[in-house]
Structures are given as C-alpha cells and as structure tokens.
Amino acid sequence: MIKLQLPISEAAIRELKMGDEVLISGLMVTARDAAHKYIHENWPDWLKPIMENSMIYHCGPVVKKHEDGSWSFVAAGPTTSIREEPYEAAVMEYYKVRAVIGKGGMGEKTLAGLAKSGGVYLHAIGGLAASLAKSVVKVKDVYMLEELGVPEAFWHIEVKEFPAVVTMDSHGGSLHKSIKAHSDEVAKKLIFG
Amino acid sequence: MFQYDERKLKDQLLELIRLAATDLPKDVVESIQAAHTDEPEGSAAKSVFGMILKNIELARAESTPICQDTGTNIYLVYIPEGVGMRKLTSLIKEATAEAVDKSYLRPNAVDSLTGKNSGNNIGEGQPFIHFEEWDNDFIEFKLMLKGGGCENVSTQYKLPDVGLGAGRDLDGVYKVIVDAVNQAQGLGCAPGILGIGIGGDRAASHLGAKTQLFRKMTDTNSNPDLAVLETKLKGDLNKLGVGPMGFGGNTTVMGVKMGSMHRLPASFFVSISYMCWAYRRHSMTLNIKGEVSYD
Numbered sequence: 001m002i003k004l005q006l007p008i009s010e011a012a013i014r015e016l017k018m019g020d021e022v023l024i025s026g027l028m029v030t031a032r033d034a035a036h037k038y039i040h041e042n043w044p045d046w047l048k049p050i051m052e053n054s055m056i057y058h059c060g061p062v063v064k065k066h067e068d069g070s071w072s073f074v075a076a077g078p079t080t081s082i083r084e085e086p087y088e089a090a091v092m093e094y095y096k097v098r099a100v101i102g103k104g105g106m107g108e109k110t111l112a113g114l115a116k117s118g119g120v121y122l123h124a125i126g127g128l129a130a131s132l133a134k135s136v137v138k139v140k141d142v143y144m145l146e147e148l149g150v151p152e153a154f155w156h157i158e159v160k161e162f163p164a165v166v167t168m169d170s171h172g173g174s175l176h177k178s179i180k181a182h183s184d185e186v187a188k189k190l191i192f193g
Numbered sequence: 194m195f196q197y198d199e200r201k202l203k204d205q206l207l208e209l210i211r212l213a214a215t216d217l218p219k220d221v222v223e224s225i226q227a228a229h230t231d232e233p234e235g236s237a238a239k240s241v242f243g244m245i246l247k248n249i250e251l252a253r254a255e256s257t258p259i260c261q262d263t264g265t266n267i268y269l270v271y272i273p274e275g276v277g278m279r280k281l282t283s284l285i286k287e288a289t290a291e292a293v294d295k296s297y298l299r300p301n302a303v304d305s306l307t308g309k310n311s312g313n314n315i316g317e318g319q320p321f322i323h324f325e326e327w328d329n330d331f332i333e334f335k336l337m338l339k340g341g342g343c344e345n346v347s348t349q350y351k352l353p354d355v356g357l358g359a360g361r362d363l364d365g366v367y368k369v370i371v372d373a374v375n376q377a378q379g380l381g382c383a384p385g386i387l388g389i390g391i392g393g394d395r396a397a398s399h400l401g402a403k404t405q406l407f408r409k410m411t412d413t414n415s416n417p418d419l420a421v422l423e424t425k426l427k428g429d430l431n432k433l434g435v436g437p438m439g440f441g442g443n444t445t446v447m448g449v450k451m452g453s454m455h456r457l458p459a460s461f462f463v464s465i466s467y468m469c470w471a472y473r474r475h476s477m478t479l480n481i482k483g484e485v486s487y488d
C-alpha cells in the first residue's frame with residue numbers, strides 16, 4: 001500500500017505504476033456527467049484552486065443534510081468513468097488534475113493525456129459505498145447543487161485513507177488492456193473452438 | 194375479497210426497500226464468500242473480495258446503502274384476483290419517496306428531455322412495477338435494485354450472429370453469452386450474475402432475462418437442458434479471468450440463470466441482463482390478516 005497525500009506533485013504521480021495499491025488522504029472533488037459537461041462548456045476559474053494538484057472523483061453520492069446545515073456522505077462509491085472520456089484529458093491538463101478516481105477505466109485519449117500532463121487513473125471498488133463513505137471524513141463545500149442535483153453536483157470533500165488501485169499510469173500502462181487481451185484469447189477459443 | 198390497511202402497508206413497503214438497499218441476501222453473500230476463498234493470498238482479487246465482504250457487513254449494521262447507486266427499483270407484484278393495481282402503485286411510490294428522505298435510496302429519476310432530477314426517485318416508469326394475478330390468497334412483492342453500471346453492459350443479440358458463428362440453437366446462445374461477458378469486462382462491477390432471456394420479442398426477452406434474476410443463487414433450472422448449460426457457462430466464463438472489478442481473478446461470474454419463451458418464426462433474441470455483485474433483492478408477502486414476512 002502506497003500512501004498519497006493531497007495536494008500531490010506531478011513528480012510523485014509519475015512514480016506510480018499500473019497495479020500499485022494506494023491509500024489517498026486530503027481534499028478532492030467529485031464530478032460526473034453533468035459536471036464534466038458544464039466544465040467543458042464554461043471552463044470556470046473557481047475550479048482552479050480546488051482541482052490543481054488534486055484529484056477528481058467520479059462519484060454520485062447519497063448525502064445527508066444535518067440540522068446545522070452541514071452535509072455528510074452516506075454512500076460514496078465510484079461510478080463508471082468511460083462516460084467522461086470525451087472531456088477528461090482536456091480537463092486534467094487545463095486544471096492540472098493529478099488523478100481521476102472511478103471505475104471501469106478509460107480510453108486511449110485519456111491514457112495519452114495521463115502521459116502528457118502527468119496523471120494516473122485510480123480504480124476504486126464499485127459498490128463499496130458504505131465503507132468508502134467512512135473514508136470521506138468531511139464535506140467541505142458543495143458547488144452547483146441547485147443546478148445539477150445531488151448526484152451530479154461538485155462535492156468538495158476531505159478523504160482519509162481512501163483505497164484504490166492504479167490501473168492506468170503515466171507511462172502508457174493499462175491493466176484494463178492487459179486483462180482484456182487475455183480474456184479475448186480465451187473467449188475466442190470458447191466461441192470458435 | 195383481499196383487503197389491507199393502506200397506512201400499514203406503506204410502512205411495510207418502506208421496510209422492504211430498506212432491506213433491499215442495505216442488506217444483501219444470504220445466498221449472495223455466501224457466493225461472494227466462496228469467491229473470496231477461491232482467490233490466492235496476496236492477490237488484488239482477494240483484497241477486493243475482502244473489502245466487499247466488509248462493506249456488506251457495515252451497510253447491514255448501519256442501515257446504509259450497500260452501493261450508492263440504488264438503481265432502478267424493479268418490482269414484480271403478484272396479486273389475488275380483485276386487488277387494485279393503482280392503489281398498490283401509489284403506495285409503492287409513497288414508500289419510495291420516503292425511502293429517499295431516509296437516505297435508503299438516492300434520488301435516481303432523471304427527466305430524459307430536460308435532464309432534471311425529480312428529487313424523489315419517482316417519475317415516468319420509475320419505479321418499474323410489473324403486476325401479475327395469481328391464485329394464492331396473499332400478495333407478494335419482489336424487489337430488486339439494479340444499478341446503472343451493470344445495466345449499461347446488459348445487452349441483446351439476434352440469432353443467427355454471423356460474426357460469432359452463432360446459430361439459432363443452444364450452442365448459438367452459449368456463444369453470444371461468452372461474447373457479452375467478455376465485452377463487459379469489469380465494467381458492470383464484476384463478478385456478475387447473468388439473467389438470460391431466450392426468445393420473445395425484444396421487450397419480452399429483456400423482461401424475461403430480468404425475471405430470471407429473482408431466482409436464488411442455489412436453485413436448479415427445472416429445464417434439464419438449461420440446467421446443464423447454466424453450469425457449463427458458469428465454469429467457462431470463469432476461465433476468462435476478468436475477476437472482481439476487472440482486476441483479474443478466478444471469479445468473473447457467480448451464477449447464470451436462464452429462461453426461455455416462445456418467439457416468432459422470424460426472430461430469435463437472446464437477452465443478457467448483467468447484475469453486479471451488489472445483487473440486491475428481497476421479497477415480502479402480505480397475507481389476509483395483514484401480516485408480512487420478508488425473504
């Protein structure tokens with residue numbers, strides 16, 4: 001297990017290799033479909049301090065609002081990342097984002113972007129909502145809640161020892177590609193004999 | 194005439210939703226435990242299954258959702274003759290909205306035209322409720338929560354499929370299922386459970402596939418040919434090595450459940466409903482005395 005503390009430098013991120021297991025602590029922000037679409041149409045400045053040398057988490061949480069107006073995450077597992085493929089490389093480069101966390105991996109465009117701007121793809125465990133919610137120790141703020149709704153809003157959160165696996169690194173390595181290459185071979189044999 | 198107390202039933206339905214969202218059924222947990230045992234010490238697969246099992250415990254203990262995607266809420270409701278469907282539908286919707294307030298469910302119903310979330314998990318076609326009349330003198334509500342990640346890798350084939358060399362027979366059915374699971378990789382939060390619908394028109398085929406997912410993990414298909422094929426597919430699909438989350442491993446699917454129905458001479462559909470490991474389903478029966486029992 002490698003411990004990562006946010007904010008994190010490009011150099012530290014470039015040391016990570018496909019297959020590394022990591023535990024992340026610090027401030028990051030959630031963003032999924034509507035949020036990515038919004039960024040791509042507006043490129044807002046207010047996101048810069050939130051995203052620089054930090055991470056984007058593909059997550060649509062279940063949240064709870066407390067009587068004092070504060071929030072907490074009740075469930076906080078990852079959502080499918082590939083839907084952000086058209087946007088992610090550009091977003092990471094523009095805002096100097098060092099990692100995206102999600103599930104299912106991403107495509108060639110993002111893989112190339114990771115190498116270029118210095119980033120990794122971190123795979124969280126899908127469906128670990130209850131446990132991962134425990135790793136979200138604080139909801140610092142929420143942006144565009146009214147416009148985007150709970151699952152799609154930008155939640156600025158502090159995490160502690162959030163577990164993930166590096167499945168795409170900044171050297172062109174992709175665990176998704178190697179697993180697929182193997183299973184393609186097996187499937188071919190099963191189907192065509 | 195079957196009668197029930199509406200206020201009470203609404204609360205009983207709320208409890209059904211709570212159970213479905215926060216408590217994974219025993220047969221599913223046992224399958225995950227078996228998968229955990231089957232992975233070598235020190236592998237990523239082993240640690241993933243370990244985390245999954247811990248998460249299941251935690252969700253149950255704290256009554257919080259197992260997965261944040263509380264999915265499409267799919268109800269199969271079996272009613273004695275004369276029980277009104279509209280009233281039951283509105284009670285289910287009422288319980289659904291309350292479950293959102295209690296954070297058992299996420300507001301998950303988005304207007305397809307405007308993109309606006311309804312905020313209470315209710316909308317056109319949400320929750321999905323299918324009624325059938327039966328001869329028993331009690332009502333049964335079966336509920337499954339099916340998330341978007343695994344629904345997105347669910348698919349439908351039309352036989353023959355020339356590219357896969359799949360003809361209009363059980364061998365053809367086998368081939369398209371292998372292809373579907375290989376295409377899905379870890380994306381549906383593997384390991385998956387497959388509900389397979391053979392035949393029907395496109396819509397009936399998909400519904401047939403989903404209905405299969407209400408079976409228990411441990412049951413045996415009453416059709417001997419399908420029973421053999423279910424076992425063979427489970428073994429062969431696990432050779433793909435996709436593993437939990439697609440990190441690689443010995444368990445890619447935990448079960449295959451197949452059903453068939455009549456079709457037109459001109460069409461032969463095979464529908465594959467992929468369910469993720471967070472295989473949330475529970476049922477509730479309501480008898481004439483107003484007593485409920487959950488499974």
Ligand code: SF4
Binds near residue numbers: 344
């Ligand atoms: S596929 Fe299942 S486990 Fe994965 S995020 Fe969706 S509902 Fe959760």
